[in-house]
Structures are given as C-alpha cells and as structure tokens.
Amino acid sequence: MTTLLDSDQPAALEEVEQVRRLVTEIPGPRSRALHEARQAEVSSGFGVTLPVFVERASGGVLVDVDGNQLVDLASGIAVTSIGASHPEVARRVAEQAAKVTHTCFMVTEYEGFVDVAARLNRLTPGDHAKKTALFTTGAEAVENAVKIARAATGRSAVVVLGHAYHGRSLLTMTMTAKNLPYKNGFGPFAPEVYRVPSPYPYRWPGGAENAAAEALAQLRDIITTQIGAHNVAAIIAEPIQGEGGFIVPPAGYLAGVAELAREHGIVFVADEIQTGLARTGEMFAVDHEGVVPDLITTAKALGGGLPLAAVTGRAELMDAAPVGGLGGTYAGNPVACAAAVAALDVIENEDLVGKARAIEAVVRPVLEDLLGPGSVVGEVRGRGAMLALELVRPGTTDPAPELAKAVAAACHAEGVVTLVCGTYGNVIRLLPPLVIDHALLLDGVGVLVSAIQRVAGAES
The missing domain is CATH 3.90.1150.10 (Aspartate Aminotransferase, domain 1)
Structure with missing residues (x-):
C-alpha cells in the first residue's frame, strides 16, 4: 500500500461518475x-x-x-462550492499536512496565512487599504467583526435584521432571529443586540414595491430614536439572508444601509459567509448593488471543505483591536490555509x-x-x-x-x-x-x- 510516507503524492482515487444512481432504498x-x-x-x-x-x-x-x-444540491450548506473533494484542494492539503499541520499563527508564523489574507484583501469590494484576520468558523468571524467594530468606535450596540442567521455561539445566536432550534432554552442572551425589520419583499406589509423605503425608514427611526446612533458600533446584514429563507433585499436597501452607517460613523458589516466567493454570480453578493462594506465576513466556500473563516476590511478598522486581542488556537490553520489558496485559485481560474x-x-x-x-x-x-x-x-x-x-x-x-x-x-x-x-x-x-x-x- 502506498502512503504519504512512501510517496510525495497521495494515491489517486477512482473518479466518481457524475450521475445519480440508486442501488438500495434511501437510506440504505x-x-x-x-x-x-x-x-x-x-x-x-x-x-x-x-x-x-x-x-x-x-x-x-x-x-x-x-x-x-x-x-x-446542498454543497454542505455552500461549503463545497468548488465541488466535493476537488483534486487541487486534496493535493495541496496532502502536501501541507506532510510538512506542518499546526503551529498556531500567534506563536510562530507561516506563509499560508499571509497568502490567504492577501487574496481576500484583493478580492473583496473596494480599492481602499485592507487587512484580514483569519479564524475557524463563520460564527467566530462574525463575533470578531463585532469586536473590531466595538474597538474602532468605542460603542457597544449591534443592529441586526429580522430573519437573520449569524451563528450558534452566544453572541451570534443572540444576533440570529429564529428561536427554534437555534435559541430555545439557551438564554440569557448577549446584551446590546437590537433587531430591525428585514425588507422581505414577498411578505412586506406595505407591498414589495415599498419594502426598501419603508424598511430603511424604520431602520433610521430605531437607530436614531430608540438606540441612539452614537451608541451603535455596527450594523450587520447578510446581503441575501440564508437560513431566514434566501431573502433577497429589494434594490437600494443595502446601499441605503451603508449610507446611514457612514452618516453616523457606524461600521457596516456584510455577512457573506454563505453568499460570498462566487455563489450568487458575483464574487460577493454586495457587488450586485455596488455596495462596499467596511468589514466583510467569509467562511464556508473559503476553505474548499476545510474549516476557515475571515474578517476583511478597512485597514484602520482592522488595526483597532489591541495586539493579542484577535486570534484563536486554530485560527488560520496551515492545512486549511493551503486548502483556501487552492479553492480561491479554482474560483478565479475556472470562472x-x-x-x-x-x-x-x-x-x-x-x-x-x-x-x-x-x-x-x-x-x-x-x-x-x-x-x-x-x-x-x-x-x-x-x-x-x-x-x-x-x-x-x-x-x-x-x-x-x-x-x-x-x-x-x-x-x-x-x-x-x-x-x-x-x-x-x-x-x-x-x-x-x-x-x-x-x-x-x-x-x-
């Protein structure tokens, strides 16, 4: 038997014919x-x-x-966007695993972490100076985006949308709208999280044609009169709401959110964990409306099947956290970084x-x-x-x-x-x-x- 100890390359697996075939009942x-x-x-x-x-x-x-x-037709919930077990991902993962599986980037450094950061700095919207921090899961990315926004603004409040899904940790579970199965029995929840109506065109009370304007008016009213704009660190929104039902915001809504955020010095965070990296027919879903977020979170498709997440954004915001304030033992693991570089190559090179x-x-x-x-x-x-x-x-x-x-x-x-x-x-x-x-x-x-x-x- 050939193993990685005997060869520089893993043994090639027999290619799976791309057809549906049932030989037993499902499940068998x-x-x-x-x-x-x-x-x-x-x-x-x-x-x-x-x-x-x-x-x-x-x-x-x-x-x-x-x-x-x-x-x-699920891709591991948008994780295997480049296909399951892509040969290039498998090859680079095997190569990296044979060299170094882990050191912790906060202890000793490695190139893969910097390579992924550089790629995301280039690919994400906007031509301003950017920096990236790598993590392991989408929930970690969202939590760290909140930490960065709070550090940069000195404010504490976080505004999220109805029908939102941001994760299963304490903070991101609080930010998530749906009770069952994500929140029921898990309280008390994190403080300083405020929810505003989501412009759900199909179900908007005033009709789909009025959803953008009316939802923006409600957003402005809640922020300025109920929370206090000077207290708001971040508005966080999925450019297309995923778990909430693939809700596409009406034209102009995201741009209006970004404008309101700029007006009041609020950090606008686009949660592109499910929508990002080519999934929606643009590299990022905000690109459909020409919106440039201050911070953008990615995960899922980023690692090509391995756990990796990121926050990318304006350099001055990303540097607001104190030294040692960001990180995690597995954040930007070298094997996951190798997979991500391969996945990003496939996304770009194969259009x-x-x-x-x-x-x-x-x-x-x-x-x-x-x-x-x-x-x-x-x-x-x-x-x-x-x-x-x-x-x-x-x-x-x-x-x-x-x-x-x-x-x-x-x-x-x-x-x-x-x-x-x-x-x-x-x-x-x-x-x-x-x-x-x-x-x-x-x-x-x-x-x-x-x-x-x-x-x-x-x-x-």
Whole structure:
C-alpha cells in the first residue's frame, strides 16, 4: 500500500461518475445501521437532514456506504462550492499536512496565512487599504467583526435584521432571529443586540414595491430614536439572508444601509459567509448593488471543505483591536490555509462567477414554471446558484412547512439532497456546487420539480 510516507503524492482515487444512481432504498441498510450507532454515541443536539453516511464525494455527487450516488444540491450548506473533494484542494492539503499541520499563527508564523489574507484583501469590494484576520468558523468571524467594530468606535450596540442567521455561539445566536432550534432554552442572551425589520419583499406589509423605503425608514427611526446612533458600533446584514429563507433585499436597501452607517460613523458589516466567493454570480453578493462594506465576513466556500473563516476590511478598522486581542488556537490553520489558496485559485481560474450565473440561467426558468394561481410555490427567488422556492398553502401566502418537509423527503428518497430553510420552515433552498455537471444538475432539479408536483397533487 502506498502512503504519504512512501510517496510525495497521495494515491489517486477512482473518479466518481457524475450521475445519480440508486442501488438500495434511501437510506440504505448500512447507513441505517451506522445511524443507529450514531444515536448511541453522539449528542442528539446534532440534527441531520438525511441520515445517510457518505463514504466518498466528488464534484456534485455524494457516494454513500451502500453504494448509492446522490445528487448534491446542498454543497454542505455552500461549503463545497468548488465541488466535493476537488483534486487541487486534496493535493495541496496532502502536501501541507506532510510538512506542518499546526503551529498556531500567534506563536510562530507561516506563509499560508499571509497568502490567504492577501487574496481576500484583493478580492473583496473596494480599492481602499485592507487587512484580514483569519479564524475557524463563520460564527467566530462574525463575533470578531463585532469586536473590531466595538474597538474602532468605542460603542457597544449591534443592529441586526429580522430573519437573520449569524451563528450558534452566544453572541451570534443572540444576533440570529429564529428561536427554534437555534435559541430555545439557551438564554440569557448577549446584551446590546437590537433587531430591525428585514425588507422581505414577498411578505412586506406595505407591498414589495415599498419594502426598501419603508424598511430603511424604520431602520433610521430605531437607530436614531430608540438606540441612539452614537451608541451603535455596527450594523450587520447578510446581503441575501440564508437560513431566514434566501431573502433577497429589494434594490437600494443595502446601499441605503451603508449610507446611514457612514452618516453616523457606524461600521457596516456584510455577512457573506454563505453568499460570498462566487455563489450568487458575483464574487460577493454586495457587488450586485455596488455596495462596499467596511468589514466583510467569509467562511464556508473559503476553505474548499476545510474549516476557515475571515474578517476583511478597512485597514484602520482592522488595526483597532489591541495586539493579542484577535486570534484563536486554530485560527488560520496551515492545512486549511493551503486548502483556501487552492479553492480561491479554482474560483478565479475556472470562472465560477460565470458558472453560478449559468446555473441560474438554467434552473430559474424551470422553477418559475411552477408559479401560478393556486400553486403551492408562492415565490422563486435568489441569485446565481443560491436559489429558493417558498411553499405556501394554495391560493394564499400562508407558509406551508409541512409541504416543504414532504418535498424534501421525496427528493431524498430519489437520491437528491435538498435543504429546507426559512423562518417559517417553508423554503426549499438550492446550493449546488458551482462546478456541477449540467446533466446532473438538470436531473436533480427534475426530481425536485416532480416532487413538488406530486405534493401539490396530493394537497389539492
């Protein structure tokens, strides 16, 4: 057997054919046995979307322990944007792991950390001087963005949106809107976090056409009269709200938020952990509206499958934290940094921004064909390869979480991995790898459409 001790390169794995193939029911017998063992050993606090154990993954296909090949329309919640187990990521990870797995950047330094920082400083919006700090998880990135904003402004208040999701740590859980399953029973929560209405066009009381102006007016009023603008360190917003239901803000809203922040010396933070790095058909989702945040958080796709997160922003803000005030034992781990450099190379060299746009061009028309009077699909929304369907009770806008659950289950049974999200649990979200094979994508979306049609037929 060849090992890394015997060779400079890992043995090549047999390429996985990019097709859906079912050889057992889903989940199969081996997955069911492993899931039973998991229940005895792992905290039940960890939920699972589909109790299937994955043995291998490549591109847009997950291969389970029973030999089934599943179409991946989830990308590990937007993590494997460059495809599962990308060969270049695997190669560079193996090379780095054979050299150094860890030193802690705060003890001794290594080039990979600086390389990732330099790339993010170049890729993020704006031509001002920037610096970057690396961390391990998206929640860490958001927490540290708050720390940086507070240090820079000397203020404490943090403003977030309704329907927001920012993480599961104490502060980011507080910043997250949805109670179940993220907050219930975990209080008391962090102080000085204030929530303002999110401009959710489909559900805005004054109509979608008024959502931007009315939400901005409410934001201004709450900040200036209830909190006090002089107390606000940061406004933090997802340019497209992820867990909240893939809510795309109306045109002009993000620009209005940025303008209000500048007016009052508030740090505007764009949480691009799910939307960033080509996912929406731009390198960053704020690019769709030409908005330049003061700070921007990234994670998920950044590490190509390994845990890595970052805060990038104006150099003077990033230097506001005292020496030793930022960091973490695993922050910017060298193996994760090697994976990130490879992932960023793939994103740029293979034009994954363009591929995300192509995915939208193919998928959105298919999904929009499901719209119409009496349809269970109330809205199709999203950008690039971040698309969603909001399911409602026919003839109304009432959320239908039971239909979303049934559609997802039908897809899973046919070997297509889809995710449910939304504050009301009624949104099917699609996050395919940006490199997904065209035929495989159409096959997976076709299964989704058929599932919706069957569920709709059973509902009528």
